[in-house]
Amino acid sequence: MRSPHLQETTLSGLAKTFTKPRFLPRHRAGSRRRWSRIGIILPLWCALVVAGCSTLPESSAPRPFDVSVPDSDPIELSADGPTDGADPLALLQDFLLACAAGPNDDFATARLFLTSDSAQKWNPESEVLIYDTSSSLRLSQVSNPESDPLRQQIRLEVPALASVDADGVMTLATQTDIDRTFTLVKEAGQWRIQAPENSFLVSRSSFIASYELANLWFPSTSLDALVPDPRWYPARRLAGHLLSGLVAGPQASLNQSVSNAIPGGTTIPSQGVEVKDRIANVRLNAAVPNDQKTLQLIAWSVHETLIQAPSITGIRLTLSGETIETDDLPSGPRYLLDTGIALTQSGLGIVSGSSVAPLKAQVSPESGASLPAMSPVSSSLIAWKEDSTLVVARGHEDTWSSARAPISSQTQGLSIDRFGWTWALGSSSPEAGQSSIVCVNENGVVSDVNVDGDVNGKIRAIRVSPDGARALVIVDSDGVQSLWMAGVVRNENGTPRGLHQPNILFANSWNLIDASWSGSTGVVAGFNSTHDTGQSQSLLVDWNLGGFYQMLTLPAGTTSVSAGTSSASTIIRMSDGRMQYRAGALWQQLAQTVKDARYSG
Template sequence: MSAPRGTGGSSLFARLPSRRAAIAMLAAGGAGSLAACSSFPTEGDVFQSDAVNEGGGVLIQTAPGPVDGAAPVAIVEGFLRACTAGLSDGFATAREFLVDSAADSWQPMSPLLLASGSEPLTVRRADDGGVTISGKLEGSLDSTGVLSAQGLDYSESLTLVTTARGQWRIASLPPGAVVQGSVLRTAFTQQSIRFLNAAHDRPIPDPRWLSRKRLEEAALEALLSGPAAWLKDVATTAIPNGTRLQEVKVVDRVATVRLRADASSWGSEAQALAVAQITATMKEVSGIDTVIVMAGDQRLAAQVTPLDAAAEPGAVVGMSGGAVVRGTSTTRAVLMQPSTLGTMGARHPSLGVDGGVCVVSGPSILRVGPGGTQAASILSVGDSPEDAVGLLPPRQDRHHWIWTASQGGLIVVDARGVRAEVAAAWLSDRCVISMDISAESDRIAVRHRDAADPSNQSGERVDAAAIIRDGEGRPTRLGDRYPVAGLTGQGARELAWYSGTELITIEPSQDGQGTASLVIASLGCLEASRSPGPPTANGIAANRLNQTMLLSDSDGQLWSRASGTWRVISTTVTDAGYPIV
């Protein structure tokens, strides 16, 4: 029978103890607690009824099963607590709250739903006799470890029936388990799985949240199963289809990976690339320095070149005295004189892989080809000062395409100014505020707002997406957007790739008070990190690879950080930026 109607309800996670309170109870040796624990995770709330430490930073969480005679709301509350413990016990306790058929068919990790810690879930009896769970979600984690950091309203209804013993159990429920978002770092750790671009000459990192219990195996299985859905059109692999993991053993910081594969079917180049992918992926795991890859009893390529060995952007490019320069010291190289550019007012230089230079001049983008002696206009977006303000600094990608935006619309042109029509359905009613291209040029990051009200920051989003190209490298469309959390703080406009998996922005000081904040967000995370920057910082130059960056300020100064301290390195170089190589 269905649960009887009622109005009872409760706010579940609000009544659960905080991490600090739980630790205090454990330390005091309270009922159901462990007398001594060697360590606890450094982040996240503990809101289960009991917790013990397995070692290696893995916290084992437990929860009681259903209590005889419990009412429907209490059964659902207990089920939610057991879902969090399910990350430790394989959801065995959570299934005790379900009827047998539901327990057999329920898929708790498809997906794992991450509830907001600031807005507790509410459990209440519904008018139709069921029990509803409602609240806010911070995101979700799918069965492959891909996290979607997109806040959503959550509301689901569960049907309960009584068993032959007269006990309430859940008979119908939606896929996935709901847990508090703060447990993410308790049970999982984020790792970058290393795939390849189409040319197999640059890595494309794919961040995943993997179980701490079997991290080495999970990382390799993620690599063998292929890239995340949002990267599938650009990320490739040199590992043959059908390759399976036999085992991985780590001894004295050496990981031996044994694959179920026929090594004789792999060419030497494919072997080297596959081993490079596996090596780069495994070295993301703490405690591994060396990786040996075996196919059956045969060792695959022992000497490999690191995947990102060729991706070194070199010195920063900027403007000084009307000229395009490279470097910030007094011995910096002059790339283009004002006479070549045809103007003393050029800004925002961009150096291409072929040596060609683009600059912004009013509402136009000028380009000087490699070895050229005169700039040519390849794009004009108007003739008024307002048009010039709306033109974003250009980015030259590795395929010789130049990316910018004007009046909120994304624009892509080649070296001659011929436009590429790049389809992006998710930008159709949006206004591009800032954007950047990743180091391998297969991903874009975009800050965008509602086109109907672009001055309103409340509807702002930051998304990453794959850049999909034709066989000649011409961009044709952007893939599905992948939300990035934490970068839409007050006043933030800049956006840059800080590394292969991180984006960076600046939240400027408000009304000249305090200092600017540097905000860094990892792809696939629920929050961003903040640190103070120079007081009036308003511009970022990041090299997209290894967290190297410079900041510019409203006084025309260029800042660098060393050992946690910011210092001015130039007062004569402006509009700094790193080239994509």
Template sequence: MRIALTLTAVAAAVGLLTACTTLPTDTEPQALRSFEPQVVEQTDLGPQPGQEPDLLLRDFYTASAHPVQDYQSARSFLTTETEEQWNPSESILVVDRIDLITQPGSTSERRSFNVRGSVVGRIATGGSYEPENGVYEATVEMVRENGQWRISALPAGVVLERTELRNQFQPQRLFFAAPSGNVLISDRRWIYSGHQALDTALITLMMEGPSPTLAPAVNDLLPPEATFAGVVDGAYNFTGLADADDEARRLFAAQLVWTLAVANVPEPYAVLADGVPLSAEYEQLTTDDFAEFNPLVNTSRTVPLYALTDGVVSRVASNQVAPVDGELGSLRDIESVDITSTGSVAAVRKEGTGPDSSVLMSGTLEEGLREALRAETMSRPTFEVDPQNQWVVVDGETVVRVVYSGPSGEFTRSEVDSSEIDGLEGDISVLRLSRSGARVAMIIDGRVHVGVVNRVGPADKRIVNVRELAPQLGGTALSLDWQPDGSLIVGTSTPETPVWRIEQDGSAVTSLPSGNITAPVVAVAAAPSMIYLTDANAVLQLPTTGGDNVFWREVSGLQGVRSAPVVAY
């Protein structure tokens, strides 16, 4: 594991960084840059004199959300003996809320509480969030010590209410290179808000590598001995990169620059590798140097919108609907379609009934379409980063990857290894690849599942680390799509809450305004500045920005028409 040499205070303030990201125990700390210690201003989180035991216990859980100095504030609620024994680093559970119930047998000197909560997730090493669905239950013992109530027995680990996670921690994004080397993949982490050295915390985490969930989908660029050696005279210093070739250095620089820039760390960045500039071309690095990797969304960019209506694909622009040119516009039996911003097309036609009645047509708007695959049923196709490659679900259970070879003009087909979902009941009704191609979202029997895409070989892909998100939706999910920021928008059959937003890591599930939506929501699509859906009546839209919009508006040109929106992003 790569070592990240950081200031002791920095490592303590991160809180969520465990043994992998602190100073080695056999090394003396060294100040790598001159600085003035910055103190996090906060109210007194310790116990109040004469505080009742139930109130004191609640304040303990609030203080547990502050990991500064090895949870010093939370430890002040414990007896002297318990403070020495308590191990907060064992686990960090996130619960919906904490309920306290006094157990029988309490006295004026001793009190026992049953602590319960619905587990919604946990914070893993490095600050990654892992959704869970279960029940937390523990017994906490309290005694009077020197006339004050203190906690005398409690389980190891930290328990946070979800509101405290949101109040005291901020989600940040690390970036890692895809195996293809042409795109960056985000890895969401939660970092304590009181951290005063965000840049070094992010670099420390980046050097430790991707989260275990994402690891199979990204490329390991650096030698094992690569080390972050801190900041000297304003420059980020790294060692152990002598054996890294120019391409690895370029991709590492892109990861570093965009990780810092997205976190609003001011550019330019001076970066040294083994005492010399990381890039021979630039003494200082900026986002302009790696603009082709830009993971940020340009909300002012115009994204083409198409509509599939009664088997016909049309272009929606300037408040008007116009037929699509070429072969795609002439077809009248299209069941589903996906279109890229560069004009690549994958469409499923329905030709009657039977074992080969669904036909995948692939090509471009300009050059036309060719038959790529036949099956009895097929899901809506979805593209990889390379638009020559697309995925479909055949007969509700088999994920097939179709690749077009330009030189030969032929399509090759291979089954994607989806054995991790074999144990899940129900068909795959929807499958969508993320814009980076690293993640896949599926609706299986009305439930939302996500996984990551592992490149087994040049032509072989595998879906791994599958987990369910938003179990509270039950089996009501009907449609989903990735939003440009990496979150999911999900349409359901529930009249009260027909549309939801799910964060990339599953840490939050938020219902969107239902206003004038009439369930079911059978199609959704996301553009940088607009969300589209098809409800029981028409195609509706809602800006992603613009304040407290409650009502969805019909799309100009599609008023009174029930179509499926298709965003060519």
């Protein structure tokens, strides 16, 4: 019998508990039953066929036939309810197991561990608190069991990794620990948890087993591209969650950078999304727009969002009973993310993988030129910096033209967006603690960009995403650089007007070296990190937008980082001026004639 007296406990053994028979992964409901029926029916069917056929045909024309393939859905987790007579510590441990399986049974099992009143009020999906699978949960007793034998309090602590809110938006942890106190009371002679916070705690491995990262695709404000809004939703009923997310609209940081073609006030039938033969029947209840363009945008957005569900390959869409065409959808811009621009000893070059080919252009940078940049949609629009001057060059067949504009000498990077605007720091002296941002097009037209929010430092560089809806912002605060992300606000012609709601990424004490977009939905960032021992190390953070990140080692002396279609196509610049490119786990020397190079991100 367990002692009711709880001492401070490290739950390193909690992971072992997950392997017990009462907490087993299982495949989606129906697949196991389907095959067990087949095992019974198949012998009987074969016997009937043999009995009904005296001879078999020796030759005939081949005919198509269909076979049923078992679902390859993600694994589901399950857990048992509370054990009679369980002490507070055992009950809390089992409750955590039930929470990990909660997304697969709507937390029905987890509610059995709560008092009757708490079970009705608890809303665990308000926030998911995620910790690293390799971490150990620490439990310690807060109250004295002898002072109140019918009421206990247990404190739980574990290093924090991330959290996901009720809308599916993940935020990387800014605090070091998750710290929760659980109150347990006796109800009908059994310990039960009273009034837990509206959240649940889960390890990263259990979270990934039950949730999937998918994008809600919203039209850009220019209505010619779709912009990803990454969300984490339970894999169970994923299509329904995706559709509900689209109807609800984009997250706050994007609400001025995208539009929602789905009319306001739209509702979804209670049955959600019905899937038959891998085709999703989507029914929306809303006022039908009058113009064909809006209807096409609705179909485009819904189609690209829902086909991320493994069970869906196409959609049938109706709006208040009216069928919306889904066969002729736009394709969006074509991004050239595997091509970069280089400044070489002889002029300009095009980077592709490990090779650098000369760019035949009628414009030539001066010997001290730096910070090359290229458009994500055209290799004929490029830019670079000469002292305090921005040069923007455009090629038209065999003819090149260029425009010049004054910029700040403090600019640490240039970025060209898909609308043809080159982002830099303004030449005018900004007020103390603030930075001026300007955008220049190929005709030399300058557009000032306002920042809606405080970035706690001076902006040094902007990196605009391929779709033009987001910007990475490199900020300097007393010699320590950090990375921020903001939504890009534009007018109807695509002209940049502002940065909306900048938020810091990777809130840690590391000093940012440089950052770049990686493909359409990834970010790579170089950091200098100092260990407790005083030793420093350069790290490359590879982050999938809205998800987790992984870290790789960078060569010491890295001063700039740029990625193409993925982190696997990264080029870096060293403090001695050498350029290197990533080749698997190694870094190889780029052509010695290259002085600087960047991909479009």
